[in-house]
Amino acid sequence: MDVNRPTWDRLRLELRIIGIAAPVTALAATLGGAILVIVMRATGAAAEHLDLAAGAVLAGFAPLGTAVAASSIVGRDPGAELVMTSTVYRRVLFLRVGLVVVPAALVTLVDAVVFRALDAWPEGQGTGGYVLVWAPPMLWLVALAMLIAIGLRSPGAATGLIGGIWLAQDLMKRAVLDHPVLRAQYLFLGVDAKVPAHEWTVNRIALPAVGVAAVIAAGLLLGRPERFVGSETA
Amino acid sequence: MTTVLQRTTPPTAARGWWAKTVAAARYEYLMQVRRPAVWVVVLGLIALRCASPFPPGFTSSTDLPFLVADWAGNFVMLCPIGVGAVLADRARRESRLELNDLLASTPTGIGPRLWGKAIGAGAATITPVAVAWVGLLGYLTARHGAGVIPVGLAAFAAIVLPGLVFISACSVTVPYLTGPVLYRIGVFGYWIWGNMVGPRFGIPTPAGTPFEAIGEYPAGAWFHGTLFDARQRGITPTGGEAVLSIAFLLLMALATLMITQLVLTRRNPS
Numbered sequence: 001m002d003v004n005r006p007t008w009d010r011l012r013l014e015l016r017i018i019g020i021a022a023p024v025t026a027l028a029a030t031l032g033g034a035i036l037v038i039v040m041r042a043t044g045a046a047a048e049h050l051d052l053a054a055g056a057v058l059a060g061f062a063p064l065g066t067a068v069a070a071s072s073i074v075g076r077d078p079g080a081e082l083v084m085t086s087t088v089y090r091r092v093l094f095l096r097v098g099l100v101v102v103p104a105a106l107v108t109l110v111d112a113v114v115f116r117a118l119d120a121w122p123e124g125q126g127t128g129g130y131v132l133v134w135a136p137p138m139l140w141l142v143a144l145a146m147l148i149a150i151g152l153r154s155p156g157a158a159t160g161l162i163g164g165i166w167l168a169q170d171l172m173k174r175a176v177l178d179h180p181v182l183r184a185q186y187l188f189l190g191v192d193a194k195v196p197a198h199e200w201t202v203n204r205i206a207l208p209a210v211g212v213a214a215v216i217a218a219g220l221l222l223g224r225p226e227r228f229v230g231s232e233t234a
Numbered sequence: 235m236t237t238v239l240q241r242t243t244p245p246t247a248a249r250g251w252w253a254k255t256v257a258a259a260r261y262e263y264l265m266q267v268r269r270p271a272v273w274v275v276v277l278g279l280i281a282l283r284c285a286s287p288f289p290p291g292f293t294s295s296t297d298l299p300f301l302v303a304d305w306a307g308n309f310v311m312l313c314p315i316g317v318g319a320v321l322a323d324r325a326r327r328e329s330r331l332e333l334n335d336l337l338a339s340t341p342t343g344i345g346p347r348l349w350g351k352a353i354g355a356g357a358a359t360i361t362p363v364a365v366a367w368v369g370l371l372g373y374l375t376a377r378h379g380a381g382v383i384p385v386g387l388a389a390f391a392a393i394v395l396p397g398l399v400f401i402s403a404c405s406v407t408v409p410y411l412t413g414p415v416l417y418r419i420g421v422f423g424y425w426i427w428g429n430m431v432g433p434r435f436g437i438p439t440p441a442g443t444p445f446e447a448i449g450e451y452p453a454g455a456w457f458h459g460t461l462f463d464a465r466q467r468g469i470t471p472t473g474g475e476a477v478l479s480i481a482f483l484l485l486m487a488l489a490t491l492m493i494t495q496l497v498l499t500r501r502n503p504s
Contacts, residue, residue, distance in 0.1 A: 025415050025416055025419050028416075028419070029419065049436075064422075068418055068419050068422075072414070072415040152271050152274060153271075155414075156271060156275070156319045156322060157274060160279065160317075161275055161278055163316075163319065164275075164279040167312060167425075167426065168283060168312060171288070171312075172283075172285075175286040
């Protein structure tokens with residue numbers, strides 16, 4: 001098996017190394033949220049509560065669960081130096097992140113289609129919302145969680161900080177929305193805060209832009225993979 | 235040579251349960267308090283919340299109990315998520331490093347190791363909170379005088395500490411069952427549901443009752459602190475309810491540790 005090519009054997013091997021906890025955590029958030037919305041619909045919840053719940057699952061819980069799960073795979077190689085002798089560690093880690101994030105993203109997309117079909121849909125969102133409601137926050141959270149986890153060599157730190165930032169955005173919503181730079185980084189725009197169309201567009205561009213910058217920074221940090229050799233998570 | 239080999243303290247095997255627990259706690263404390271992630275996460279979350287303290291305007295109050303209670307509320311709003319996240323990997327650490335057999339061969343049993351981990355690692359993770367609180371008290375003392383210090387220490391003990399002890403006890407025990415990844419998302423979900431989703435959302439929740447962990451009852455009963463979820467329930471906490479709230483958290487922490495010790499001892503009877 002060529003370790004530098006993503007063959008099926010290689011993907012299966014990486015999935016076994018990742019273990020069950022990370023994919024389950026990523027999928028639990030998005031599937032659990034979908035069940036909640038379906039139960040609310042079946043029990044006759046008010047339309048505005050239903051719309052809010054659908055938005056919270058898509059823009060909030062699914063991206064957060066995926067980010068926590070993705071960051072958990074950092075520092076799991078007891079023999080990291082062996083992996084590094086045969087392949088580029090950055091490639092290995094990004095492949096593993098992909099194996100956690102891609103299924104979660106696909107399930108979240110299905111959630112969005114189902115929610116809209118059930119008429120549980122954030123107010124004012126069009127067809128573009130199938131992707132734009134959840135994908136930018138997911139990229140932002142996953143990328144920053146990975147950057148923190150790699151930078152501090154600690155999945156726990158990534159979870160704590162990302163979870164705290166996520167919650168702080170909600171708790172400090174007024175202060176965040178009043179600040180133009182912070183508003184561009186607000187995860188729940190269009191779901192629990194209505195703004196003019198151009199500000200929503202800026203937000204949906206700014207979130208992935210920061211996400212991509214974080215991915216690049218994480219990649220640069222992984223250029224020194226020896227930091228992961230022979231030590232516990234920090 | 236004889237002098238060199240002579241022990242100044244009895245060997246671990248000859249020492250009692252408490253001495254072994256203290257030794258384990260000391261080691262766990264030093265391990266945890268030296269982790270950069272502990273300081274970055276806990277101080278980061280406190281700074282994040284205190285950057286825009288809530289409710290607006292309370293910082294200009296001259297009512298000292300109210301002032302410190304609301305500062306304590308801001309301290310404890312986010313940081314338990316970080317405390318839980320950085321403690322979660324302690325539970326299975328020995329197993330991950332394949333040290334279980336080695337540790338089982340030592341005279342220190344499962345009990346002292348578990349309690350030592352809970353006390354030591356828990357105290358180490360709460361250390362950044364205490365340091366930040368001391369810093370805040372220094373600032374408030376400079377503005378309002380030394381009268382802030384006793385009120386501030388009491389507020390820390392009554393409002394901040396019980397919730398953190400409860401979260402710490404859960405974080406060194408529950409991950410034995412769930413693993414750290416699921417636990418971290420679980421503790422996050424618990425913190426929102428159990429402490430911030432008030433009754434107005436129509437979801438059954440302990441938020442606003444004495445069984446929440448955010449310290450609202452002691453803050454309201456003893457320090458005239460701002461009430462959130464309890465007010466939604468139309469409750470003004472009494473001293474008795476505040477005692478119940480603290481006792482509940484400490485007893486739950488105790489129960490969690492005792493049950494875990496029982497399960498681990500049954501699993502490894504040696």
